[in-house]
Amino acid sequence: MPWRHTRDPYHIWLSEIILQQTRVQQGLPYYQRFIAAFPTVRILSEAKEEEVLRLWQGLGYYSRARNLHACAKTVVQEHNGRFPDNFKDLLKLKGIGRYTAAAIASFAFGEVVPVVDGNVYRVLARLFGITTNIAQPPAFNEFFALASELIDPEQPDTFNQAIMEFGAMHCTPQKPLCLYCPLQAVCYAYQHSMQKDFPVKKKATKVKHRYFHYFIILNPAGEILMRPRPAGDIWRGLYDFYLVEDNTLLDTDAIKDEGIQQLMAKNSILVEESEVYKHQLTHQLLHVKFFVLQASEQALQTFTAERSQLQAFNPAETLALPKPVLIKNVLEKLNF
DNA sequence: AATCCGTGGTC
DNA sequence: TGACCAAGGAT
Structure with missing residues (x-):
């Protein structure tokens, strides 16, 4: 993945926005086209919105594209073309929420702040047997606090990428690869054969x-x-x-x-x-x-x-x- | 807190 | 084949 071994906040930001609720396989070609069309945040900020939307078409969640464009303009016009270098200030930008702010802050600037995405919910819930309903807002604070204790302050970026990668490739939603998992001995879900029961996600399906x-x-x-x-x-x-x-x-x-x-x-x-x-x-x-x-x-x-x-x-x-x-x-x- | 947003993959 | 879900965020 081209955004993996870089500390360029523009590349990291773009990839994280594209990958929101989107698989790498689906988002990768879009990332490549965006980088080709808009090599810098300044060039992106000077593009027409229709051009941004046109490049985005087919990817879904189109407000991401509008927010992307608005964010680029803010970065250029109010931050001298440079992304804020910390979690708190990144959160203020359009389209950047708690996950994306933490991802950029840790990957680009080495800030010690944990990412909490679907993978992190799943890995930690299984590992510690956490029964909190992750569909409810308070769950975020609990998992954020736990991840804050676990994160390696010496290499927060590697920790964050590792836990997400582990969730995506190994501790998968269905059929997790427990048979050759290094965490077998300490995993609550595995020890109790409850992999399918974590994370708890009750989705108030009021039809x-x-x-x-x-x-x-x-x-x-x-x-x-x-x-x-x-x-x-x-x-x-x-x-x-x-x-x-x-x-x-x-x-x-x-x-x-x-x-x-x-x-x-x-x-x-x-x-x-x-x-x-x-x-x-x-x-x-x-x-x-x-x-x-x-x-x-x-x-x-x-x-x-x-x-x-x-x-x-x-x-x-x-x-x-x-x-x-x-x-x-x-x-x-x-x-x- | 609850609701809205989209396409594509998996079993 | 239908149900579930994905590197979430805005309102």
């Missing part, structure tokens, strides 16, 4: 049910009405169809949206789909029905005038739109 009534509205030209989803909800910025949401599964004729009612009155309606979609990241269970309707030009004008976000796309154009998986599948099934 939220939502009922989406999608309307695939076609105008006389055969175009489809779509709109980008608003902020503050799932699929922000991705395109989907006009929808009516209600907490109860509505009957076709019980829908309250007046505009839709008018369209339905004047046009035939087909129920094309009815299925359940699980949004696993946010534990939402979406109950979805799809209606297809042909709208007359006149009815359509009234309808869209009240919903300025809606745009008409021909089917070929919709292929180029960023769509939620659900919508993509529907379009494919409907042969659009």
Whole structure:
């Protein structure tokens, strides 16, 4: 890994941001493209945001890219192009939290501060038999305190990399390699055959049910009405169809949206789909029905005038739109 | 504290 | 094949 044997805070910072919730294999090519395009933090800070986002596309968690760009600007404009050299000040930068601040502080500047990531939770929980629920915020302080006692003050960077590497390569989430583990004799989980029980991670899976009534509205030209989803909800910025949401599964004729009612009155309606979609990241269970309707030009004008976000796309154009998986599948099934 | 964000890998 | 998870952070 190209960021492993360096103390350049720019390289370390970039790699750590890319590797947040992301595997090395997936992030490595992005790291290489970013370094090639932006050799220094100053060059990155002078880039356009669209250019940064374009290089980031496909990697996910896109706020990381926006924060990355904002952080580069701050470093250049307020810190003379040099990253802060300590944990406390690094924490103030956008996109840098407790893990990333500790990683940069220890790797680049040798500060004695432990990283606490998913690997550290797992390794320490197994080793010491810690039953604290790591999904709860207070868990961080406990593991941070324990790691602070364990960290080697002479080589904090090596300690931090070692414990994460050990977690990633050896003390893995599933099928840890206990058979030839040097910590067998002192590992609580191994001694009690409880590897699968650590770390304790209870994820308050309150599944939220939502009922989406999608309307695939076609105008006389055969175009489809779509709109980008608003902020503050799932699929922000991705395109989907006009929808009516209600907490109860509505009957076709019980829908309250007046505009839709008018369209339905004047046009035939087909129920094309009815299925359940699980949004696993946010534990939402979406109950979805799809209606297809042909709208007359006149009815359509009234309808869209009240919903300025809606745009008409021909089917070929919709292929180029960023769509939620659900919508993509529907379009494919409907042969659009 | 709870919720949101994304793609890809594993078993 | 569905459930779980990954070198987290912001709001």
